[in-house]
Amino acid sequence: MQRFFMPALLPAVGEIISLGPLHHQLRSVLRAQPGTQFLLLDNQGGERLMEVVSVERRDTTARVAEVRPAAPEPAVAVTLYQCVLKLDKLEWVWQKATELGVTTLVPVISRRTVARAGRTLQAKQARWEAIVREAAEQCGRGGLPVIAPSVSLAEAFTSAPGTRLLPWEEAGGNPGLLHALAQAAQPIDAVSLLIGPEGGLEAGEVEQARADGWQVVSLGQRILRAETAAVATITVVRAALGDLGDAASVKVGASAEAIQNNGNPRDSDAADAGDKVKGGEPDSVGSTTVNSV
16 A cells, blocks of 8 residues: 655544645556545545545545554664765665664764765755655654764764664774674663764774774675665664564663563563574675775
């Protein structure tokens, strides 16, 4: 069923509303007819089953058939601090990060970023929001990730919430991502990930990250492009947190655990098994790099 985010609309059951912003898509793209059903999401945890009443030349109206909870957002908030890439690549990262359940997207300016902060990035905000909204509608999310204003690398180092993980292409002597998650303070309530730009982070920047409490991690021997590193890192973290279908391999916070289990306590044996990190993590889970090749 087609899904649309319209946070400004909160109609009650039975109410008939005008859908001006969606009119073109409903009438000309989806060829909606009276009786066609679709979902409106309010980005506040609810969704409305809508039924088209009329499709006119200049407007479409629909009736609220049902109000119900939307799909829950991931239990553990993940913030992606992405050093700014060439803009088409950055948009691709925003799209895939949305599909993978990232909660907050933060563009970061480091020494080697191509685009600089200011009007260039500000002008892209509306486009980024459209990309993120469409990705969230397509993948079935119940909420939209936040696109934060751009920050400096120093600001990212000190403001990131939760467990802080930084994949780096020169981190061969550092733990792998799964091992780092297992060794992080438990339970995990939030995770921050920082991915460098096409040219990679400088050694001095990485040392400053360590000083500010970031765990530098390796994803293996291969060198990944920056955008690939972002998706690989998010995927491994989401899998470890139990967000990709399997049980979590790290202990999540009590509030997150309740969300994962729909408010029901876990079976004690399953809980004990899920709280232990699965061993045998291979270095080749993906390579840690933020360099382009």
